[in-house]
Amino acid sequence: MKPRRFDWHARAIRVGFVLALLLFWYYLGRSGAVSAIFLPQLPRVAEKFVQILQSASFYNNLAVTLFELIVAVAIASLFGLTIGYLVGRSRYAVLVFEPLLAGIFAVPIIVFLPVFMLFFGIDIESKIAFGATYAFFPIVLNTIGGISQVDPRFITVSRSMGANEQQLFRRVLLPAALPVIVTGLRIGATIGFLAILGSEMIAGLRGLGSRVANLAEGMNTAEMFAYIVFVIILAGMLNLTLSTMQSRFAGPRNAS
Amino acid sequence: MRLVPVPDVTTQDAISVADVSHVYVRSDEGVVQTLNAVSLNVRKGELLCLIGPSGCGKSTLLNIVGGLVSPTAGEVRVHGHPVRGPAPKEIAYVFQENTLFPWNTILDNIKVALEFQGVPAAERQDRAKQAIEAVGLSEFANSYPHQLSGGMKQRASLARALSLQTDILLMDEPFAALDEQTRTYLGEELSVLLAATNKTIVLVTHSLSEAVFLADRVVVMTARPAEIKATISIKAPHPREPNFTTSPEFSDLRNEIYALLRDEIEKTVGGFVGRAAARDRERRAVAGERRPKS
Numbered sequence: 001m002k003p004r005r006f007d008w009h010a011r012a013i014r015v016g017f018v019l020a021l022l023l024f025w026y027y028l029g030r031s032g033a034v035s036a037i038f039l040p041q042l043p044r045v046a047e048k049f050v051q052i053l054q055s056a057s058f059y060n061n062l063a064v065t066l067f068e069l070i071v072a073v074a075i076a077s078l079f080g081l082t083i084g085y086l087v088g089r090s091r092y093a094v095l096v097f098e099p100l101l102a103g104i105f106a107v108p109i110i111v112f113l114p115v116f117m118l119f120f121g122i123d124i125e126s127k128i129a130f131g132a133t134y135a136f137f138p139i140v141l142n143t144i145g146g147i148s149q150v151d152p153r154f155i156t157v158s159r160s161m162g163a164n165e166q167q168l169f170r171r172v173l174l175p176a177a178l179p180v181i182v183t184g185l186r187i188g189a190t191i192g193f194l195a196i197l198g199s200e201m202i203a204g205l206r207g208l209g210s211r212v213a214n215l216a217e218g219m220n221t222a223e224m225f226a227y228i229v230f231v232i233i234l235a236g237m238l239n240l241t242l243s244t245m246q247s248r249f250a251g252p253r254n255a256s
Numbered sequence: 257m258r259l260v261p262v263p264d265v266t267t268q269d270a271i272s273v274a275d276v277s278h279v280y281v282r283s284d285e286g287v288v289q290t291l292n293a294v295s296l297n298v299r300k301g302e303l304l305c306l307i308g309p310s311g312c313g314k315s316t317l318l319n320i321v322g323g324l325v326s327p328t329a330g331e332v333r334v335h336g337h338p339v340r341g342p343a344p345k346e347i348a349y350v351f352q353e354n355t356l357f358p359w360n361t362i363l364d365n366i367k368v369a370l371e372f373q374g375v376p377a378a379e380r381q382d383r384a385k386q387a388i389e390a391v392g393l394s395e396f397a398n399s400y401p402h403q404l405s406g407g408m409k410q411r412a413s414l415a416r417a418l419s420l421q422t423d424i425l426l427m428d429e430p431f432a433a434l435d436e437q438t439r440t441y442l443g444e445e446l447s448v449l450l451a452a453t454n455k456t457i458v459l460v461t462h463s464l465s466e467a468v469f470l471a472d473r474v475v476v477m478t479a480r481p482a483e484i485k486a487t488i489s490i491k492a493p494h495p496r497e498p499n500f501t502t503s504p505e506f507s508d509l510r511n512e513i514y515a516l517l518r519d520e521i522e523k524t525v526g527g528f529v530g531r532a533a534a535r536d537r538e539r540r541a542v543a544g545e546r547r548p549k550s
Contacts, residue, residue, distance in 0.1 A: 157355040160324060161372040161420065162344030171368050175359040 040222035048226035057211075065207040068124050068196050072131030073189050080136050080188065081181070084143020088177075094148045098141070105137035113199055123205055130199045135192030142184025146177030182249045186242040193238060197231065208234075269333075270424055270456035271298040271321055276330035277481075278316050289481035290316045293330070296475060296484060300423075303450065303457040303494075305467040307513065308477030309524035314460045315428050317482070321458060322347050322426050334424065344373045348417040352429040354409040356401040362388060362412045363397040369416045387419035388412075390449065407438040414446070418453070425450075427459045431466065443469050444498055451495035464517075468509045469496060476516045479523040486516050 022042065028034055029041035036044070052058040087093045113130060120126035150173055158172050200209025208231055215224035278291040290313035298304045306314045319325040321332055323339045332339040334346055356365045366384035375383065388397050391411040401409055410430055417425055431439035443466055450457060450470075461467050467474045468490060476485045490509060492500055500506055 153351065153353065153355050154357065156324060157349065157351060158372060160322060160342045160344065160347075160349045161369050162342060162374060163372040167372055171371070172357070175357070178359075 037219060037221055040225055044222045045225045045229065048223045049229060052223065052226050052230070061206060061208050061211045064124060065196060065200065065209065068127045068131060068207065069189070069193055072128045072192050072196060073135050073185075075128070075132040076135035076139055076188055076192060077185060079132075080139030080184070081143050084140045084181075084184075085147055087140075088144045088147025091148070094144060098144055098148075101137060101140055101144070105141065109133060110195075110198065113202060116199070117203060122203055124207070127196050127199050127204065127207065131192040131196040134195035135188035138187035138191060139181075139184045142187070143177070143181050146180030146184070147173055149180070150176040178249050179246070182246045186239075186246055189238065189242055190235075193235065268299055269297045270300045270302075270335060271458070272333045273297070273317070273321065274331050274333070276317070276320060276327045276332060278313065278320065278325070279328045291320075291327070292481040292483050294482065294484055295330075296487075298456055298458060300456055301454045302472045303459060303470055305471035305474045306458065306460045306477060307462060307464070307467045307474055307517065308482060309479050309517065309521045310462060311524065312477050312480050312520070313482035314477055317477075318426050318428050318458060318460050322349060344420065344422075346422050347424045347426060348420040348422040350410070350413050350417045350425065350427040350430045352432050354401060354406070354413060354433075356409060356412055356416070358401050361398050361400055362393060362404070362415075365401070365412065366416050366419050370419060373420050383419050383421075387415040390418060391415040391445075406434050407442055410434065410442065411445075414449075418449075423456055425455050425457045427457065429460055429462070432462070439463070439466065440501075444496075446470065448495040464510045464513055465501065467513065468506055469501060474509075474513055476513060477520070479520040485520065488513060 025039070026042040029036070029039060087097045109130075116126045116130045116133075120129045154172050154176060155168065158168055163171065196207070197209035197212075200207040201213040204210035204213075208227060212224055212227045212231070215221070215227065273294055273296050276291055276294045277289065279287060279289045281287050294317060296304075306317060308314050316325060320327050321334070321339065323332075323342045334343060356362070357368065360368060363384055366387055367380045370380040370383060371377070385394075385397065388394055391414055393408060393411055393415060396404060396408065396412075401412070404412065410433075414430070417427075431442055434442065447470055459467075459470060471490055472494075474488045474490065476488065477483065478485045488509065492505065
């Protein structure tokens with residue numbers, strides 16, 4: 001573990017970086033070097049930000065996107081964890097399915113977005129399906145990796161002490177694989193969020209993504225940036241929650 | 257020379273291994289025979305050491321006794337019953353490397369082991385604490401394995417095996433990963449600890465000193481496919497004092513076992529070293545002994 005002092009320094013540098021970026025934005029806007037239509041001035045965006053926080057439509061859009069995200073990640077987790085576990089338990093299945101799943105994940109699934117629209121319509125169902133599809137792959141791949149890479153000695157020693165399948169799962173496989181699985185959930189949720197916002201922006205009726213796209217089309221860039229700032233804050237919160245979860249589950253295990 | 261131990265009265269044998277052979281098939285090595293018609297009996301309360309060149313099949317034999325590996329031919333009986341799989345009520349293991357779960361504390365590691373064995377939840381805490389105390393790790397009960405030294409980890413593994421309160425303890429090179437001072441010290445501890453328990457123990461090792469210091473009988477095995485080359489009895493009473501290692505009896509036994517092992521080791525390490533060693537021997541008689549390389 002690193003000494004606390006370095007933690008403090010690292011944090012100061014990170015905060016300083018963000019402040020410098022904001023300052024750069026502020027002075028760039030003031031200098032008039034960039035048209036306000038392309039890059040609205042920082043105080044205008046801040047003003048809009050406060051305004052949208054007081055508007056009902058903002059909360060509706062936020063609720064829609066969060067609902068899509070939660071449902072998509074739940075579906076992706078259900079399938080990803082189950083399939084990942086079943087595949088990860090058999091060495092043969094890992095050999096067959098791991099490259100297959102990794103191969104599909106390498107395809108830019110976004111080209112199939114029109115297909116999702118055709119099957120699930122233009123409203124939130126297609127966003128959920130699309131987000132779930134994207135979130136599924138990191139979850140299933142990490143679950144396969146986590147379960148299949150459990151040290152076989154742990155399994156042997158457990159069997160020699162009389163562990164049954166259920167005990168083996170609860171006491172050995174799950175705790176051994178958990179850090180890797182939680183990392184998969186984190187990546188899945190992050191990518192799922194991206195996929196949902198993206199699909200909303202490309203073709204959507206509701207949600208933060210479609211709102212940003214609409215504002216851009218209406219040249220209402222100040223409000224658009226206010227939404228973007230909010231999405232950034234939201235992504236930051238999501239990331240913080242997931243990484244806290246991750247470090248909790250990583251637990252007390254350095255090199256064994 | 258091949259000494260098959262005289263079959264004792266079966267009821268007195270904790271373990272009897274009858275004509276056990278083991279063969280496995282691997283794509284890169286083809287058919288490999290590890291054990292060839294091995295027969296041996298382990299008496300109740302006896303500490304039997306299996307010693308042989310690296311990779312000869314000692315560990316395989318131990319795993320067959322423990323029910324973790326099935327023999328290709330032959331049969332193993334534990335307390336008169338044929339072994340058909342792990343027998344956690346009768347047999348506990350200490351493995352070579354640390355096999356404690358890194359996500360559990362030492363105390364929880366032992367409690368999980370007791371849970372696996374089927375001990376009621378109410379008894380687990382007390383039994384785990386007793387076992388930890390027996391190996392002198394009470395202070396570290398709530399530490400995680402990575403916070404312990406290699407020697408402490410193996411002591412914790414031993415505590416886990418002892419907590420299961422089985423009649424038989426199988427130990428697969430339990431100290432192999434430790435430095436020499438630590439393993440010598442743990443050997444002394446083990447001798448004291450086990451003298452009090454009256455357990456039947458089979459210990460696989462490739463340390464000559466460890467074998468002589470701990471065993472009642474040392475079974476010397478040949479290179480693969482392993483057969484029993486000789487069985488040597490060590491009469492010194494338990495627990496053995498550290499000064500046993502400096503006695504003439506100790507070094508005689510050690511040399512006797514090494515002499516038996518030497519040809520087998522040469523077969524294992526193969527042509528170039530074997531030839532070099534033969535040349536070497538012609539030039540000057542090999543005084544003392546050389547440590548077999550693991």
